[in-house]
Amino acid sequence: MTKAFVFPGQGSQTVGMGKALAEEFPAAAAVFAEVDEALGEKLSKLIFEGPEGDLTLTANAQPALMAVSMAVTRVLQAEAGLDLARDAAFVAGHSLGEYSALAAAGAFTLADTARLLRLRGDAMQKAVPVGQGAMAAILGLDFDPVAAIAAEAAKRTGSVCQAANDNGGGQVVISGTKEAVEIAMVLAKEAGAKRALSLPVSAPFHCALMQPAADAMKAALASVTIKAPAAPLVANVLAAATSDPEEIRRRLVEQVTGTVRWRESVAYMAAQGVDTFFEIGAGKVLSGLVKRIADSATGVSIGNPADIAAYKQR
Numbered sequence: 001m002t003k004a005f006v007f008p009g010q011g012s013q014t015v016g017m018g019k020a021l022a023e024e025f026p027a028a029a030a031v032f033a034e035v036d037e038a039l040g041e042k043l044s045k046l047i048f049e050g051p052e053g054d055l056t057l058t059a060n061a062q063p064a065l066m067a068v069s070m071a072v073t074r075v076l077q078a079e080a081g082l083d084l085a086r087d088a089a090f091v092a093g094h095s096l097g098e099y100s101a102l103a104a105a106g107a108f109t110l111a112d113t114a115r116l117l118r119l120r121g122d123a124m125q126k127a128v129p130v131g132q133g134a135m136a137a138i139l140g141l142d143f144d145p146v147a148a149i150a151a152e153a154a155k156r157t158g159s160v161c162q163a164a165n166d167n168g169g170g171q172v173v174i175s176g177t178k179e180a181v182e183i184a185m186v187l188a189k190e191a192g193a194k195r196a197l198s199l200p201v202s203a204p205f206h207c208a209l210m211q212p213a214a215d216a217m218k219a220a221l222a223s224v225t226i227k228a229p230a231a232p233l234v235a236n237v238l239a240a241a242t243s244d245p246e247e248i249r250r251r252l253v254e255q256v257t258g259t260v261r262w263r264e265s266v267a268y269m270a271a272q273g274v275d276t277f278f279e280i281g282a283g284k285v286l287s288g289l290v291k292r293i294a295d296s297a298t299g300v301s302i303g304n305p306a307d308i309a310a311y312k313q314r
Helices: 019-024 026-039 043-049 052-056 058-080 097-104 110-127 143-157 178-190 208-222 245-257 262-271 285-293 305-312
Strands: 003-007 088-093 133-139 161-168 171-177 195-198 276-280 298-302
Touching: 003 058, 003 097, 003 285, 019 026, 019 043, 019 058, 019 305, 026 043, 026 058, 026 110, 043 052, 043 058, 052 058, 058 097, 058 110, 058 276, 058 305, 088 097, 088 262, 097 110, 097 245, 110 208, 133 178, 143 161, 143 171, 143 178, 161 178, 161 262, 161 285, 171 178, 171 208, 178 195, 208 245, 262 285, 276 285, 285 298, 298 305
Parallel strands: 003 088, 003 276, 276 298
Antiparallel strands: 133 171, 133 195, 161 171
């Protein structure tokens, strides 16, 4: 078995995630306490108790999801002897999950990761006034046709529309101004898309409108220590592996406005021999996508005590 460990992005959050882990395992409880201390607030209370509306806010969801992923990682290390340097061929994460992957692999400290993601969430939220941006999922078309449709919508409106997430399995997310995204949705349906769905997001992530947030992250990352990760990172904007701290720093900035090349990233890892992808943290989104991208690979989600027990039996 050749393993990769992957970490979920925004949208996987649910109230109560990680609570059972924190109650059962001291290693998990310690992660939530450290994140609370780094942020100077009780984010753990919001994660465990809600309200959902506050947890969903970008500035909260990003460090919250990372905290749950890190809680699972630390429990696997304490209870199952996980050693990413030995056990992982690669680590990767979807958007904010890239920060979780780097924290799990020891490239960032937990406290730095929490603060970076709080700043990232704030900066993304502030980059575009509420109501001016939008995102939509285009189902049933491959990446290249959707990218062309987004470019056409941008041209027609004289504004921004880009393919933001190439998730695989005929699922591509577009991002940009509200007007351009709405036109792209119509064009996608005309081109044969099965569905074009508006996404309930608070900002248009992974497009040129996020440049102010990219600038903020460039400044923030410049002052943070990044170590070589214990396992190579398959970066979102590269869809290839890197272990170089300075390249990681640069790619994290590019990621704010760039496409999350998840389909290519999973395909790259599968081509390198990975047959099992462990999704570490909340939800099962990435495990589901693995099955649609790499026929021969298996996706396994680990997010609660039962999942930990099952991993130990492997």
